[in-house]
Each structure stands twice: as C-alpha cells, then as structure tokens.
Amino acid sequence: MFHAVVAVKQVPDTTNIRIDPETGNLVREGVPAIMNPYDAHALAAAVEWKKKLGGKVTVVSMGPPSFIVTIREAVEMGADEGYLVSDRKFAGADTLATSYVLAQAIKYIDEHDPVDMLFFGKQAIDGDTAQVGPGVAVRLDIPVVTYVTHIREIDLEGQKAIVERKTERGIEVIEVQLPALITCEKEIAEIPFAPLPDLIRSLRYDPEVWTTQGPVEFDKMQIGVRGSPTIVFKMGTPPLPEPGEVIDAREMGIEKAVKYAFDKAEAEGIFASIWGGEA
Amino acid sequence: MSTRRFWVYIEQEEGVVHPVSWELLGVARKLAEQVRDEAEANGDEVVVEGVLVGCTVRHIAEEAFKYGADRVYMADSPICAVYRNTAYHKVIAQIAKQYEPEVFLIGATTLGRDLAGAIATSLRTGLTADCTQLEMGEVKGAKRKLLLATRPAFGGNILGTIICRKRTPQMASVRPRVFPLPTPDPERTGEIVEVPVELDESEIPMRILEVISAGGENINLEYADVIVAGGRGLGGPEGFKLLEELANELGGVVGASRPCVDAGWISYAHQVGQTGKTVRPKLYIAAGISGALQHKVGMQDSDFIIAINTDPKAPIFDVADVGIVGDLYKVIPEMIEQIKARKAQMEAQQKEAAA
Numbered sequence: 001m002f003h004a005v006v007a008v009k010q011v012p013d014t015t016n017i018r019i020d021p022e023t024g025n026l027v028r029e030g031v032p033a034i035m036n037p038y039d040a041h042a043l044a045a046a047v048e049w050k051k052k053l054g055g056k057v058t059v060v061s062m063g064p065p066s067f068i069v070t071i072r073e074a075v076e077m078g079a080d081e082g083y084l085v086s087d088r089k090f091a092g093a094d095t096l097a098t099s100y101v102l103a104q105a106i107k108y109i110d111e112h113d114p115v116d117m118l119f120f121g122k123q124a125i126d127g128d129t130a131q132v133g134p135g136v137a138v139r140l141d142i143p144v145v146t147y148v149t150h151i152r153e154i155d156l157e158g159q160k161a162i163v164e165r166k167t168e169r170g171i172e173v174i175e176v177q178l179p180a181l182i183t184c185e186k187e188i189a190e191i192p193f194a195p196l197p198d199l200i201r202s203l204r205y206d207p208e209v210w211t212t213q214g215p216v217e218f219d220k221m222q223i224g225v226r227g228s229p230t231i232v233f234k235m236g237t238p239p240l241p242e243p244g245e246v247i248d249a250r251e252m253g254i255e256k257a258v259k260y261a262f263d264k265a266e267a268e269g270i271f272a273s274i275w276g277g278e279a
Numbered sequence: 280m281s282t283r284r285f286w287v288y289i290e291q292e293e294g295v296v297h298p299v300s301w302e303l304l305g306v307a308r309k310l311a312e313q314v315r316d317e318a319e320a321n322g323d324e325v326v327v328e329g330v331l332v333g334c335t336v337r338h339i340a341e342e343a344f345k346y347g348a349d350r351v352y353m354a355d356s357p358i359c360a361v362y363r364n365t366a367y368h369k370v371i372a373q374i375a376k377q378y379e380p381e382v383f384l385i386g387a388t389t390l391g392r393d394l395a396g397a398i399a400t401s402l403r404t405g406l407t408a409d410c411t412q413l414e415m416g417e418v419k420g421a422k423r424k425l426l427l428a429t430r431p432a433f434g435g436n437i438l439g440t441i442i443c444r445k446r447t448p449q450m451a452s453v454r455p456r457v458f459p460l461p462t463p464d465p466e467r468t469g470e471i472v473e474v475p476v477e478l479d480e481s482e483i484p485m486r487i488l489e490v491i492s493a494g495g496e497n498i499n500l501e502y503a504d505v506i507v508a509g510g511r512g513l514g515g516p517e518g519f520k521l522l523e524e525l526a527n528e529l530g531g532v533v534g535a536s537r538p539c540v541d542a543g544w545i546s547y548a549h550q551v552g553q554t555g556k557t558v559r560p561k562l563y564i565a566a567g568i569s570g571a572l573q574h575k576v577g578m579q580d581s582d583f584i585i586a587i588n589t590d591p592k593a594p595i596f597d598v599a600d601v602g603i604v605g606d607l608y609k610v611i612p613e614m615i616e617q618i619k620a621r622k623a624q625m626e627a628q629q630k631e632a633a634a
Contacts, residue, residue: 094405095396095399095406096399096400096403096404096405096406099400127408128408128409128554129396129406129408129409130392130396130408131392131395131396131399131400131406131408132396133396134364134393134394134395134396134397134400135396135397135399135400137364137397138368138396138397138400138401139400142484143364143365143484143485144364144365144393144397145364145485146364146389146392146393147389147393162488166389167389167390168388168389168390169292169490169492170490170491170492171490171491172487172489172490173487173488173489173490173491174485174486174487174488175485175486175488176484176485176486177484177485180484180485228405229403229404229405229443229444229445229446230405230406230407230441230442230443231441231442231443231444232439232440232441233418233427233440233441233442234439234440235437235438235439235440236437236438236440237436237437237438238431238438238572238576243596243597244584244586244596244597244598244599244600244601244602245599245600245601245602246591246596246599246601246602246603246604247601247602247603247604248591248603248604248605249603249604249605249606249609249610250604250605254605254609254610254613255613255617257603257605257610258603258610258613258614258617259617260601261585261601261603262614262617262618262621264583264600264601265562265583265585265600265601266621268582268583268600270561270562270582270583271621271625273504273561274504274505274529274530274531274561274562275530275622275625
C-alpha cells in the first residue's frame with residue numbers, strides 16, 4: 001500500500017495583497033485565499049498514484065485556523081486525511097522554522113503509518129523561495145528531487161521511484177530510493193474534477209489540529225520567530241527609474257521614428273557591440 | 280585576529296561554469312571591500328573564496344581566481360561527476376562547517392535553488408532567495424556589519440531587506456544577470472585547497488538514468504545580446520513570427536511577457552520577468568508590452584531599451600531609452616528594413632576598410 005504525504009499551503013490570491021506597515025508582514029485577513037497552485041498539482045499527482053497503487057494520501061499544513069478550508073479542499077481533491085499544525089507560537093516562521101515544524105509533523109505521521117513519498121509544490125506563489133521542500137528532506141535525511149514534471153514509476157516492493165525533472169539543460173531522468181521527497185511542477189498532474197462523494201465528505205471534514213500541546217513534540221527554540229534566523233530589517237518601495245524619451249510615430253511618421261530610435265542606439269555604440277565591433 | 284570569509288558557490292555542470300558564479304564573485308569582492316576598514320581596525324583578514332564541486336574541475340578553479348576568488352575549496356571526485364543534491368549538499372555543508380564562512384552566495388539557478396535550501400537547513404542558518412541588492416551594512420546592536428539582503432516581494436511592489444543576525448553563514452541566492460559580469464584579470468592567481476570527498480556511492484540514494492536534451496527549447500535568453508520581446512499587444516501567437524524575423528536580423532532571440540506565456544502563445548523558456556528570466560541584453564525591444572512591474576524588474580538593466588506601444592501612458596515607457604507610440608505591426612516591419620540597411624552599410628564599410 002502506498003502512503004503519500006502532501007504538504008499544502010494556503011496563499012493569498014496574488015492579485016490582492018496588503019502589507020502591515022508596522023511589521024512588514026503579509027496581512028492575511030480579508031484577502032481571498034487559495035491553495036498554492038503548485039501544491040494542488042502535487043496533490044493531484046499523489047492522488048493519481050494512490051489510485052494506481054492503492055493506499056492513502058495524507059495532507060499536512062502549517063498555518064492559522066483559516067487554513068482548514070484548504071485542507072477541506074484537499075479532501076475534496078481526493079486526500080484521505082488532513083492535519084493542520086496550528087499555534088500562535090508558530091507565527092513569524094521563516095523557511096528554516098517552517099521546515100522544522102513540517103518535518104516534525106511528518107515524522108509523527110510516519111511513526112504511525114510509514115510514508116513512502118512526500119509531495120511538495122516547487123514553490124509557493126507568495127514567497128517564491130523554493131526552500132521548504134529541500135529543507136524538510138534534509139531534516140528527515142531523505143533524498144529530494146526538485147522540479148519534477150513526471151513520475152514514470154513507483155516501485156513499492158523495490159522501494160524506488162523513477163521521476164523526470166526539468167533543468168536548464170533538459171529533462172533529467174532520476175531513479176531515487178524511497179522514502180523520497182519531490183517538489184512538483186504543474187505538468188506533473190492535471191487537477192481532477194472532484195467526484196461527488198469526495199465533495200460531500202470534504203464539506204463535513206474536520207481535520208485534526210495539532211498545537212504545541214501535542215501530539216507532536218516541538219522544540220520551542222526551533223519554532224516561530226525564535227526559530228527563524230532571518231528577520232525583515234526594513235521594507236521600502238523600489239526607486240523610480242528616470243522617465244525615458246517618448247516619441248509619437250503617428251505624428252513624426254514610422255520611418256523617422258524608427259530611424260530616431262536606432263540612431264540613438266548607434267550613438268551609444270549598441271550596434272557596434274552587437275555586431276562584433278568593439279563595445 | 281580572525282578571517283572573514285565571503286563565499287561563492289562556483290556552479291558547473293559537465294565542466295562548464297554557469298556565469299552567475301562569476302557575477303557573484305564580483306558581488307563578493309564588493310561586499311569584502313565594504314567591511315575592509317572594519318576588519319583592519321580589528322586586525323581581521325577579509326577573503327573571497329569559491330567552493331567548487333565536481334570531477335576534474337581544476338581548470339575552473341584557476342578561472343575563478345581571475346574573476347576575484349583568493350582561494351577555492353575544491354571537492355574533486357568521480358562521485359561528484361554529476362550534480363546530485365544529497366552528495367553536493369553534504370560535501371558543501373561539511374566544508375562550510377570546517378571553515379565557517381561569514382557570507383555564502385549561491386546562484387538562483389535550477390541547480391542552485393535545489394542546493395541552497397538544503398545547505399542552509401544542514402547548517403541551520405538563514406537564506407534569502409532571489410536577492411536584487413546586497414550590501415554589508417551597520418545594524419543596531421550588531422558588533423559587525425551584516426549582510427543586508429534585499430529582494431522584491433509581492434510582485435515587485437515592495438522591496439524587503441532581510442538580515443540574518445545571529446547565525447552564519449548569512450546566505451543569499453541571486454538570479455543570473457541581476458549583477459554584471461566582472462572583467463576578469465588574467466594576472467590574478469590564488470590558492471586551491473583540495474577537500475577530500477568521504478562519500479560512498481552506496482550512501483547516495485539517487486542515480487541519474489539519462490538526460491534528455493532541451494534541444495530547441497534551450498534559447499539561452501538570459502545571456503542573449505539582443506532580445507525582441509512581445510506582449511499582449513501582439514494579439515495572438517502569430518505575432519511572434521514577425522518578432523522572430525527582427526530578432527534573427529539582429530542575431531538575437533525572442534522574449535515574451537507573462538500573459539503571452541500563460542495564454543499559450545509561446546513557451547515558458549521565453550518568459551522575461553519576475554517569474555521568468557532576468558535579462559540584461561545590449562538591446563531590448565519591447566513590442567506590445569504594457570510594462571507590469573513584474574516584467575520591468577526582469578529587463579530594466581538592459582543597456583538600451585526601445586519600447587513600442589499604442590498607449591502613450593504605458594508604464595514600459597518609464598524604463599525605455601526610446602519609446603515609440605505606434606502600431607507595432609507597422610513599426611516592426613520598418614525596423615526589419617532599417618536593420619537590413621544598416622547591416623549592409625556596415626559590411627560595405629568593413630570591406631572598404633579591408634581593401
């Protein structure tokens with residue numbers, strides 16, 4: 001039986017964002033929230049392989065109580081169980097503290113029901129750091145394969161998987177020992193339409209909420225602000241560039257406008273440097 | 280007296296260096312200069328060092344000196360012939376534990392992002408991703424200057440400066456082309472410190488079975504000299520054919536803004552901007568791109584920018600050297616004609632000069 005754990009994060013819909021001017025932190029209240037799109041595809045892949053191999057998909061998330069809706073959404077998409085790790089003491093976590101909390105929660109899940117594979121999104125669209133997946137893998141001392149676009153094979157008996165990952169030089173085909181953590185590109189799986197029973201189940205689903213009181217043990221030095229080595233020093237707005245020169249081709253004519261632009265580029269030595277002359 | 284070490288990860292694959300490594304050596308030299316006075320006052324030494332992992336990569340270490348490294352820690356072993364996260368992060372974390380760098384910079388490439396998070400977690404330290412400004416600065420209550428790592432947040436509307444106050448190394452990743460390539464000094468040399476690799480193949484839980492080459496997809500947008508980029512104003516995928524014609528004439532490549540990629544008009548490999556590639560070509564022609572912040576942050580450091588848009592208020596004009604208000608379907612064909620003429624003229628002059 002295949003046991004996959006998928007880590008999901010709720011993110012603000014990026015078109016609608018506010019910053020607390022005091023703390024420099026993201027204001028989550030009142031902003032439409034969605035499941036991080038890469039996590040949704042990671043979850044879809046896990047569910048797809050559960051259907052092929054038989055088994056179970058467990059979802060885990062760290063965040064405020066409002067993240068329960070995201071876990072319900074995961075159940076709607078085919079997750080069997082979901083756990084929310086939520087406590088005020090976790091607030092203000094950077095990627096290092098986040099990877100600690102998720103790793104502790106996953107260790108606990110693994111002790112009760114051994115995990116074969118961990119599915120993460122390649123990054124979250126609110127921070128774009130792509131650090132938490134590799135961080136969790138290091139803490140669990142398991143291999144990580146990032147930017148996975150396709151899972152070719154999961155061999156539970158041989159405890160290995162063959163996956164494809166996207167890099168600058170092309171597609172790497174990697175054989176990795178299980179348990180392993182993969183971070184997923186959107187191509188890994190299409191988001192399925194929820195079957196009616198999953199939809200109904202999700203509406204009533206109440207995930208277990210884990211706090212610093214248990215059942216998972218957390219070292220208070222490694223969580224929240226205290227466990228986060230990075231802090232925001234200051235926030236600012238980017239400097240405005242000097243406005244450029246704008247000419248109107250409709251007034252001066254296309255030919256003259258283009259000539260004007262190219263003459264200016266030539267005066268700055270652009271063509272000479274492009275066409276093999278001295279820069 | 281202590282040694283303040285500014286580290287750069289020298290990224291290579293198959294013996295070929297990713298130029299972001301040299302860009303970061305340039306940054307590390309500047310950071311080292313910024314603490315020079317403070318270090319001298321305390322009797323400390325300041326050095327810029329590279330970390331290089333691979334197999335038969337000595338020639339790369341030699342090159343690193345020319346770009347600004349004083350010393351290179353080289354882990355050279357057949358087991359590191361190809362990049363694998365487990366092997367590389369373990370080797371590098373071990374070297375970092377031994378030498379305790381103050382700052383550690385890594386290119387935010389696919390490989391670098393895969394690696395940086397793993398190293399930072401191994402070392403239980405802070406890592407700031409995708410920085411666009413780096414500086415050693417005074418922080419109240421800190422005995423020494425700290426790395427002020429600035430990155431765009433929330434679509435580029437805000438710049439956040441992050442510090443890592445109590446732990447080292449202070450790590451940052453930087454995307455290719457955010458900083459300029461330093462001019463190499465052929466006279467510069469340095470010291471290679473060979474680091475033993477105490478790993479056995481059996482300890483590495485992954486194997487690369489094959490690499491399917493990217494082929495035509497690999498357009499090397501980041502390092503192109505000329506980019507002709509299109510936006511929503513093209514009105515459809517066919518418009519890119521016209522841009523390609525101009526790009527070919529100039530010896531450049533085609534770029535795109537995010538909406539075109541999202542609409543499926545062109546592949547992601549062409550995307551310029553915050554979620555695509557950062558570029559700094561000699562010439563950037565933006566056609567029908569309105570100039571969302573997310574796009575501008577990815578191309579505003581180009582040497583010369585020409586923007587074409589029908590809307591005189593398009594924000595792209597703020598970063599353009601010359602903005603042309605007009606229909607791109609009239610302007611681009613005219614550009615193709617004029618470029619042909621300029622090239623012919625230049626060739627004629629060269630022939631004359633040769634004769």
